[in-house]
Structures are given as C-alpha cells and as structure tokens.
Amino acid sequence: MTSSKRSSIALVIVAEMAAMSLWFTSAAVLPDMVREVAITPARQALLSSAVQAGFVAGALAVATSGIADRYDPRRVVAASALLAAFANAVLLITPIGGDAAIAARFATGALLAGVYPVGMKIAVGWGTRDRGLLVSLIVGALTLGSSLPYLAAFLGGVAWRPTVLAISVLAGVGGLLVLCAGLGPHHAVSPRFTPTAVRLAWQDSRIRNAYLGYFGHMWELYAMWAWIGAAAAASFAVTIDTDAAQSLGKLTAFLAIALGAIACVFAGAAADRVGKAEVTIAAMALSGIAAVLTALTFGGPVWLTFILIMIWGITVIPDSAQFSALVADAAPPELAGSLMTLQTAIGFALTIVTVQVTPILAASFGWPLVLAGLAIGPALGILAMLPLRRRGSGA
Template identity: 35%
Template sequence: MKLISSRSALILIVIAQFLGTSLWFAGNAVAPEIGALLGEPELIASITSTVQFGFIIGTFFYAFFAIPDRFPPGDVFFFSAVLAACFNILVVLLPFQLPYILFCRFLVGFFLAGIYPVGMKIAADYFEKGLGAALGFLVGALVLGTAFPHLINGLGLQLSWKIIFWITSALAILGGALVGFFVPDGPYRKSNPKFDVSLLPKLSKINALKSAASGYFGHMWELYTFWAFAPMVIAFLSEGSFSSSKISLLSFSVIAIGGISCAVGGVISQKTGSKKVALFSLLGSGVCCIFLVIAPSVPSSIWMIFLLIWGILVTADSPQFSTLVSQSVPAEFKGTALTLVNSMGFALSIVSIQFAQLLLTWLPIDQALALLVVGPLTGILLFRFFAKKKRPQPEAS
C-alpha cells in the first residue's frame, strides 16, 4: 500500500475512530427503550458496565499478546471493527432477551480494544513530533461520541433501537475499512513479531511509563465518574427547575466541550509540551472537584459556566498522558503500552463509579463527587515521584 501523508492519515484515523466508537454508545442511546420493552427500567447501568468490562478484558488480552505491535495495526483495527459491528447487530438478530443483549454488548466492548487504543498507536506511527496534537483530535472524537446519547435524549429524537444498532454497525465497518484499506503502516512503526510472556513485567520497570500511567490513572478516576453523574449533578444544582430535556442538553454540552478542549490542548502542547498541558488540566479539574461543594450557593449562570470549565479541564489531559505513555517506551512496544494503560485506566474508572455510588448512601452528590479530588491529587504526586527516578529503558529485543 502506498504511503500517505501524516495529515491525511490523521484525518482518516479521526473519522474512523469516531465511526468505530459509535458502537460504544449505541447501547446508552437506546437503553431506556430496550429497558421499557424488557421491563427493566434501570438497564442503562448494566449495558454501560457490560461494554466497559468487555473493553477492559479486551484491552488486557490485546496487550498481553502484544497484538497491536506484532501484527499490522491497520489490519487489527479493521478486523476488530468488523467483529465489533457483527456482535452489535446480533443484538437485533438474536432472541430479544437480556442475557443475549449483555453477552453481545460485552463482545462489542472486547473488540473495541482493537479500535480506540490501536487508533492511537497508528497515529503514533505517523507522528514522531506533534503526537500530542494528533492524539488530541483522536480522543476528542471519542469524547464527542460519549456526549452523543445525551444530545439524542435532549432533542427528543424518537429513533427505533433496531435502527440505531444497524446504523452504528454500518458506520463501524465503514470506519474499519477507512483504516484497513487506506491507511498503511506509518513510517515510524517498528514491528515486534515475537510473543514475549515477560513483556508486561519488563514494561512495568520503566519509570517514565509508570509516571505517565500514574497521571492517566488519576485522570481516569475522575473522568468517567464525572461524566456518569453529570445529569444528576445538574438536577441537584437546578433544584428540580430544569426539565429532563434541558438536563440532557446541558449534560451534552458539559461532556462535548471536552472534545474541543482535547483538540485545543493538543495544539497548545506543540508549544508547551504534553507534560505541562496534562498536569495543568489534571490540577485544574482537581480544583473543580473541591469547588463543587460551594456550587449550590451560587447563581445558576455561575454553576453552569463552572461545569463547562470542569468539562474542559477533565478531558484535556487524556490525550497528553497517552502521548507521554507512547513516548516512554521503545517504538515496538507502543501499541502494547497504550493498550495496557487503557485497560487499567478503564478498570479503575469502574471502581470509582461504584465508590461514588456507595458514597451517595451517606452524602449528597456535591460532597460525594468533591472527593474525586483524590484521583487528580494522587495522579500528580505519583507522576512526579516516578518522573524523578531515572532508569534506562530496556532495549528492544
């Protein structure tokens, strides 16, 4: 396949990433309708958690066998997108029962492991410099996909759940084809053809990787819990004066603005470096956690602006920490490192969501989410701790 410019590759990867990860949020958009048909009104939590759990298992599987580094990443992206799309559409074709739905959504999450982190790995193969900006656009596309179900709910669009699954499956296959057929291996890709069972322990000894991963974990402790409870926070702060559609539209704005901040932060990182952007965003979002405690006492115009600022800061560090992860390991281990860190970060996000849910038994939501500051604070401290410890990276085999 003929080489293409890094700019063209990035455009195709961003589009393909958005199309492929539409599978992730298809279940969120139609969960209320499916729940009503099945007599399970609280189904959205089960569907969301099942996809997340599948993604965690999938990313660990891909990382353990070093799939993104041992095989052409474009092929991995393509076949993962096709398989994820097939299991997504099986929700429509199989008997309409909850176990089948959850099983298929689990496998959608599993094969999404070959789309999101592998897309970042492909971008890393094209950008030796400016990777922070490239990943900013990639993660921004994922963030917009996350916000999309809230927009559908806010606009009151009455789309059949079956149509949503058919459309997202078709989009995912199209996205996979864009990368599989039109994005060749990047000029900075180095293959790691051997399966090495000791690779993950070797990577765990790289302090630069541990530093970047620590910051990413602190970010993930906060991010998905903030997103998950954003509608509840808005309802709490509005004291019941906002309609459900207004809450959904504001939730969309709070999450979607993070997609813009990912791209803007990426551009800024070209001048300041990924480290400064990541740490500034992580510190700023930690401050927002604390500010949430006093948000109920300020006018609605103030707390709405505050939530938008939080939405900006809570996301902008994600692509920059991923950039630091990619830069911390030899080129032939980039895919494995990115996939492994993704796996651990998403696992941590589930723990955080469940912990916040538990805290709501005793605390109002503003105080419960204020405690999310533990994530950014710990992430910053561990980032600096491991960054100070110098140890040479293991040589590639």
C-alpha cells in the same frame, strides 16, 4: 503536512469517531429504557461498566496476540468497528437490562479494543516530531465519538431504539472509511506484551509516576462521561420539570464531552512546548476544581451548573494522551508497546469500578458527594506528576 498524510489522518479520525460512538450508547438512552422497564441501579451500571471490562479484555488480547502486527491494522480497525456495531445492535432484540444485553455491551467493549489502540498505531506511523499532536487527534476523535450517543438521544427524545440503531449504523459504516487511509512511512511492528514490562513499570520511577498519574485521571474520566447526563438531569430536576431536565441532561452530556475533543488538540500542541507533565497537572487541577464546584452548585441555578459542567468536560480529557507519551519517552524502545498496553489495561480496569459504583453511591449518598469524590483522582494524579515536570526531572 503532505496531502496523503492529511487525508489519511482525517480518515482515521472520522473512522475512530464513528466507531467510538458505541461506547456510551446504553448510558445515553438509559433514562428512556428505565421509563419502559424497571432496572436496578446495579444493572444500570453494568450496562456501562461491562464495556470497560470488555475493553480491558480486548486490549490484552490484541496486545498478546499481535493481531495489529500480523494483519493490516486498517482491516483490524474496520472489522472491529463493524462487529462492534452488530454487538451494539443486539440491544434492540434482547430484554432491557438483561444478561444478554450486558453480554452484548461487554462484546462491544472488547471489539472497540481493535479500534482505538490500533487506530492510534496507524496515526503515529505518519510522524515522529508531531506524535504528541497525532495521538491527541485520535483521543479527540474518541472524545467526540463518545459524545454522539447523547446528541442522538437528545434529538430522538424518549424513543431510544432509533438512537441505538442510528449509532450502530454510523459506527459500522464510518469504521469502514479507515480502509481508504494509507500507512505512514514510520509504520512499524510493535512488540507484543512481555511480562518484563510489569517489573519495569514498578522499578522505574518515571514510568511508575506516569502510571499513577494516569490512574488518577481515569478515576474521574469515565465515571464523569458515563454519568454526567444522569447527574445533570437530577440537578436540573430540582428547579425545572423532570422531562425537560432529562432532555437538557442529554444535551449537557453531549456538549461537555464534545467540547473536550477540541481541548485535546490544543493540549497536544502545547505539550511539546511547555512539557507533557505540566499539561497533565494543569488539566487535572482544573477538572478537579470543576468537579467540586459542580457538586457545590448541585440543585442550584440551571445555568450555573450547566456552565461548570462545560468547564469540567473541557478540562477532564486533554491530558489523556500525554500520560502514554510520558511512558513512551521513559521506556526502552523494545518495551514501550508493552508498557503502554499495561498502563491502558490497568487504567480501564480501574474505570470498571468507578463506573459501576457511581450510580449506586449516588442513590445512597446523593450526587453532590459522589461528584466531589471524583476530584480525589486528579488530586492524587497531580502529586504523582509533580516529579516529572521538566525542571523537576532535570530535563
């Protein structure tokens, strides 16, 4: 790897990590917001699910408008990160849990669609043979960035406003670093979204199965990331002081998500050797088992539940990049961009539902049942991915 490639990829990773820290800001500080103002479970969920909805809308807008192709993608990422940071900071001046706060979270998600997918486009322009690894590095940056609000909230204690401000500054300043990165020799214009992709996504069994596997993965992923801090705190509070449980819940969420970032790198390297579908099956099997075991130990020994959540966090994300890679492998080159855009849009649309209903169902049926229910997604995802194994596909 040349020095220019190393430095450019490193800058993109740091910029992505900083900007994507905005995603779970409200989820990380939610317990402290609720201390100050009573917020209904539905509105608590909206503060997180609005980001998912915004991202779906933003991703489709970026794809159909060709923004990333008409302009320098580095400028698109930098401008999106800066504007998303401002949108996140609106939480500081609006009523807690009000309509304006929810709208600000929607805007944050929409703007992050100009960060994550476009950053991936910059990264893959630097290689062909190692694209699986390059995509995994960006997913790892997203994962680590997603964990940072929980760390900031843990360090900040019950004072949530400094956390929001710190994350906003980090995202805005860090996102600008991508302007110093270069564009690789394989950087090319990607096709805009075309309705033809909708038909092919259903007709081609390889693409259809990769989509279904991805949907199973997404059923679990963002619900876990958004609410594992709250679920962990509720479990810990059975045996330790409530304030200590909430503080430990924030740290638990940070570590669980952050450790997954490391797993992404190893999964990306392994996928090229043992098979992309094989990696997704192994990861979903382990994460599904971890979800069920976490549910079974809910309210039990703190150390045991903590360890299981760590295992869950490590195994819930490393397969993420491989679903898109499988679609790219199976798709006609001229439709690959559209098919991956459609896959991402539907997958994140699904997370709007899971993120929104998770705390509502937990209030009605309890966290153990809800956590165990998240394992349904990876179980169905595994069934979809089985035909795509190397020996199963005859590759």
